[in-house]
Structure formats: C-alpha cells, structure tokens
Amino acid sequence: MLSLTRLFCDVDDFCKTFLPHWEKTQIENGEKKRRKKRCISPSEIITLIVYYHQSGYDTFKWFYLRYLPKNLSKAFPKVPSYNRFIELLPDIIGPLTAFMQTRCGRSEGIAFVDSTPLCVCKNIRIPRHKTFKDVAQRGKSSTGWFYGFKLHIIVDDRGEILSFSITKGNVDDRKPVPKLAKNLIGKLFGDRGYISKKLTELLATDDVELITTLKKNMKPRVIAAFDALLLRKRSIIETINDQLKNIFQLEHSRHRSLTNYMINIVACLVAYSYQEKKPALNLRREDLLPLL
Structure with a gap:
C-alpha cells in the first residue's frame, strides 16, 4: 500500500511552492474575506483523498x-467532521489537478491512447x-450506450500516464488527441476509433506518428514488424483502465456534485501514479533498445 508519509511529503512540498502563486491569480470581488486558519491544511486534504483510493474502501x-479514526488518528489528530471535510474539497481541485x-x-x-466511459448512472x-x-451526455463505447463522461488518457510502454483529459460522453475520441499529444515524441498507437487523415497529418507536424488498427472494410497496409507488434500490445492501456475502475474506484454512481466528481477522478489518477508495479511491456531490455 502507498506510504502515507511519502505521499504527504510530496504533496506538502508541492503545495508550499504552488499555493502562494496560485492564490495570487484568483479573482476576488473586492469584498473583505475572513481568512480563519483551518484545522486541516490543503496538503492534508489532498493526502487523505488520494490515500482513500489506495485503501480498498468502496x-x-x-x-x-471508520478507517481514519482507527488507523490514521495520530497522523491526522484534528480532522473536521465528515460534512465539513466535503465542504472543503472544492478548494483543492486546482492544486490537486x-x-x-x-x-x-x-x-x-x-x-x-484510449478512452474509457465513466457512467454516472444506469x-x-x-x-x-x-x-x-x-x-x-449519452455516448457509445465498444460495450454499448452509456450516460456520463469520458476519460481520455495517453500512457507509455511502462504504464505511466503521460496526459489525460475529461470530456462529456458524446465527445469524439479524436477531438482531445491534439492537446493530449502536445508534448509527445515518436509513435502514438490507437484503435480504429482514432482513424483520421486530418488528425494524422496534424500530429505529423509535431513529429508524432499516429498508427492505428484498420476497419474491416479498409485495405491492408504495410507497416514495420515492430509497429505491428506494438499495435497488438494496445491492451496495456485497457489493463490500466480496468485497474483504475476496479482497484482505485474511478467509476461509481454516488456523486452529489460535479466538482467533487472531478476531484475523485484526478485523485484516482494520482493514486495510480504511485502504484509500484504498473502494467508494462518490458521493451527497455538491451536486446530491444535498437528497435526503439
């Protein structure tokens, strides 16, 4: 399980640098606000919400x-009531993201690259x-129609998340790709849902080669053997989506606000980023390096 001390130190170091600059950018209406010191800091709030996704609780x-008072009372001796904690969550969506x-x-x-549906109800x-x-919004995936949102992610062969985006359920999978692939280099593999001549040419201007599977009615094409092998290994991203949903509680129907829903998704991704053994293709071996 994720080390609580390591997580808090990482979050606290980040917040000490990020929060002072972020607070200066917030627009106020000119009214004086009472800035009463809270019993729990933003670092502690982020730590708890991320640690929950590693706890195994539904x-x-x-x-x-139940878990916090019994196991984490020494680390968090002055936590507020549950209702007050939920009220404080919207304040950390910026720092958490x-x-x-x-x-x-x-x-x-x-x-x-791939997307996964996030159903908010049956x-x-x-x-x-x-x-x-x-x-x-209503959308359609390979498993049928759903109502909710989509999580778009790009991962590497080591299982690390490179970029992510959250959209409505009816958004085309290809639409967020240019922004997601902004800092990519090399080759990007996707399924047939990403077939697009316009998208391929757009990514090529940034030196990113989009390689996709073909539809049944399309003519076969000649591609390098190594690229064909990697196309067959696209299941790595589906494995990651499965872990996000079944281990880190990415998808459920108990949300009561949009802000806290987004916090749940981002905190889930943070919890996954700390997982020691991620799905990987083991392509960095010495015998395969020349192919890369």
Missing part, C-alpha cells in the same frame, strides 16, 4: 468515519438523474 464516507500534472511521465517515443435511470443533468 466509499469515502466509510473510509473517513496541478499536482497530477507533475506526476505525469515524460514521453520516450512509444505511447498508447441507462434506465437517466430520466431521473439530477446531479449531472445538462452536463453529462
């Missing part, structure tokens, strides 16, 4: 009310769903 409320950006890996020539309950009304 709900944060049970983690906060920025911290995740620092946890993203650096491109080294091989990357895989299809039969869409007419009664109110929390994300007019925000979530």
Whole structure:
C-alpha cells in the first residue's frame, strides 16, 4: 500500500511552492474575506483523498468515519467532521489537478491512447438523474450506450500516464488527441476509433506518428514488424483502465456534485501514479533498445 508519509511529503512540498502563486491569480470581488486558519491544511486534504483510493474502501464516507479514526488518528489528530471535510474539497481541485500534472511521465517515443466511459448512472435511470443533468451526455463505447463522461488518457510502454483529459460522453475520441499529444515524441498507437487523415497529418507536424488498427472494410497496409507488434500490445492501456475502475474506484454512481466528481477522478489518477508495479511491456531490455 502507498506510504502515507511519502505521499504527504510530496504533496506538502508541492503545495508550499504552488499555493502562494496560485492564490495570487484568483479573482476576488473586492469584498473583505475572513481568512480563519483551518484545522486541516490543503496538503492534508489532498493526502487523505488520494490515500482513500489506495485503501480498498468502496466509499469515502466509510473510509473517513471508520478507517481514519482507527488507523490514521495520530497522523491526522484534528480532522473536521465528515460534512465539513466535503465542504472543503472544492478548494483543492486546482492544486490537486496541478499536482497530477507533475506526476505525469515524460514521453520516450512509444505511447498508447484510449478512452474509457465513466457512467454516472444506469441507462434506465437517466430520466431521473439530477446531479449531472445538462452536463453529462449519452455516448457509445465498444460495450454499448452509456450516460456520463469520458476519460481520455495517453500512457507509455511502462504504464505511466503521460496526459489525460475529461470530456462529456458524446465527445469524439479524436477531438482531445491534439492537446493530449502536445508534448509527445515518436509513435502514438490507437484503435480504429482514432482513424483520421486530418488528425494524422496534424500530429505529423509535431513529429508524432499516429498508427492505428484498420476497419474491416479498409485495405491492408504495410507497416514495420515492430509497429505491428506494438499495435497488438494496445491492451496495456485497457489493463490500466480496468485497474483504475476496479482497484482505485474511478467509476461509481454516488456523486452529489460535479466538482467533487472531478476531484475523485484526478485523485484516482494520482493514486495510480504511485502504484509500484504498473502494467508494462518490458521493451527497455538491451536486446530491444535498437528497435526503439
């Protein structure tokens, strides 16, 4: 399990540098605000919300009310009530997202792109769903129709997340790719949902080669043997999506606000970034380096 001390030190060091500059950019309405010192710092809030995703608990409320008092009371002796903690969460969405950006890996020539649906409720309950009304949208994935959002991620062959984006469920998978691939180099592998001549040419201007599988009605093409092998290894990103959903509680239907929903997604990605053994292709062996 993730080391609580290591996580807090990383978060606290980041917040000490980031928060003073970030607070200066916040727009105020000119009214005087009472800045009463809180019993829990932003670093502690981020640490707890990320640590929850590594705890194995299905709900944060049970983690906060049952696990925290029994196991983390010495590390967090002055935590507020559960309701007050939830009220404080929106304040850390900016620092948390920025911290995740620092946890993203650096491109080294091989990357895989994919999206995964994030359902906010079952299809039969869409007419009664109110929390994300007019925000979530219906979309279609390889498993069928869903209602909610999409998480788009790019990962490397070591299982490190290179970039991520959250969109509505009806957004085309190809739309966020140019922004996601902004800092990439080398080759980007995707499934047939990313087939696009315009996108391929756009990425080529940034020296990124988009390689995708073909649809059944498309003519076969000649590609390098190593590229064909990597296309067959795209399942690494599907494995990562599976871990995010089944180990780190990425997807559930208990959210009550959009802000806290986004915090849950980003905190889940941060928790995954600390996982010691990530899905990997073991391509960095000496015998394979010439192919890279």
